[in-house]
Amino acid sequence: MVRILLRFSENIVEQPITAEIILALKVPINIIAAHVNSKGGEVLAEVPDAALEKVVTAYREKGATVSLPKLIEVDSEKCFSCGACVALCPVEAITLADDNSIVFNKEKCIGSTCGACVEACPARAIKSVKQGNSELANDLNPKK
Amino acid sequence: MKKLVESSGVEVAFKEVDVVTTGTFGAMCSSGAIINIGHSDPPIKIEKAWINDVPICHPGAAVDLYIGATATSETQSFEYGGGHVIEDLVSGKEVELRATAYGTDCYPRTRIKTNLTKDDLNQFYLLNFRNCYQRYACAVNSRDETIYTYMGKLLPRFRNATFSGAGELNPLMNDPDYETIGVGTRIFLGGAQGYVIGEGTQHDPQNLNGTLMVRGNAKKMSPEFLHGATFTRYGTTMYVGIGIPIPILNEGLAKKTAIRDEEIFTNIIDYGVPRRDRPKLGKISYKELKSGAITIDGKKVRVSSLSSLKTAKKIAGTLKSWIEEGMFYLTTPVERLPLDSVFKLMRQTEETSFIANVVHAAVTCKENEPIQAIAERIVKQSVNHIVVIDDAGKLSGIVTSWDITRAMAEGRKALADVVTRRVITAKIDEPLETASKRMAQHNISALPVINSERKVLGIVTSEDVAKILGR
């Protein structure tokens, strides 16, 4: 599965775009997190690797912006294991190990749609980073 | 020790254990470093100084400076401060010093700029006037908005809690009567050996809120145990690692050092109330705090530590191995710390203004009143704000003269079309200062004052605030 970040502008936010795409392409799309109001929306979704290109093209055709979500990285050099980030994480992506060091579960983290831990870290050890320069990232650049 | 006392009793533990090592690693704002940078040619008597744009104190003669951990950068604001300067120096990094002076016959120079590392400094001593708090409060927030404090980010309506302190590992918790910790006690400080030089400011041993004043050679310290830090929208500070060996001189000390987290309690405090006496919501043990979740009003609240237990354990372990390897010798204090000092409140000779000092009756209306009637009331009473209340006198909205003007221009008849429902309010015992800040933040000019049942007690306007605070 690949995570993609979808942005819907004010004009299209009321349309059932995701439902239409699921029905048309018959691929499962899993919504991980969503912030939507009348002014627009941001949705983090998970799609099967094989269907990625199809799904991205479909969203673009319907006017949505598609990009790779920024994920969180913890700099283990800087982190001094205080734990300030732990209780703030809404999805329990950060937990404490028995030796009181923190364990970050990348799979669970909903990334830039949340970001709650970033500003809470007194050591500034948590950064919101763009996902690597993989082919995937290039593929997702809007083709003009 | 703790396990040994539990399994074999105090007597056996006293015979078997010579020393218990303790440790703590947390944000300690009242910290800093004294440095002497040597004389320039021609010499300068520094009046103002900055290191990496962080303002530095110049409390003494020409080139003695004090880097306070909480001083913040003039260019990077809260992201970099005195704590970070100290960490950078300790790590061997080069820092930039800028200084200005008025110039005298003996110190003619008026400005200087130079780069320095710790090797260029004559003295570089950590000199912390309040460290090692015996225990600290557990912080929560009752407000409807997230607040940013020295206890970290506190989510609205008790959605998280934070605490600080090492609990059973804290040095002062293991020697609460200061039998072995006193002036001259050699300690682990920031990765090197340092000394207790007295009780810390606000030392309050009778209430289990003891503190220490410490000093140590920062040139020998390590950034692992001395870390600059930032609390978002609060400021900068420094995390300091302290470890203290406690020689088990008698059975009493064997018993005291066996203290467990479940025996150490602290208060849950509502930091949402901006007063000195913040409401206490209950007591909680360090055992519960360390478990990751506590219960407030029957609800589970996730709690996280701000100080590092992992590093605290490492400090206690490091100190233990230093002692075993003969690298660290215990000392007898040359003077006991006071056991009876109390932490007095500030004597305030100028009155502080609270909402209660300026609140006045609000002009109100009911939900079903016609716009016309409200407009008349605005004119007659010459006010800008009408507070909408229900039959029980509880707040249900607010309308301004502008809202009413617009409604009339647009020919609207119902109050419901123009009323603002999400009303920003004030509490009667709140300082005027915070209410004024809230008005500015939301760009509004009045706050209805309500009680805990949302009953309207009155209103304060920005004019009331301006009269008192002069802004």
Ligand code: SF4
């Ligand atoms: S960004 Fe949000 S979800 Fe991800 S680790 Fe931080 S708090 Fe958790």
Ligand code: SF4
């Ligand atoms: S808040 Fe920062 S320093 Fe503390 S445990 Fe989390 S990542 Fe590490």
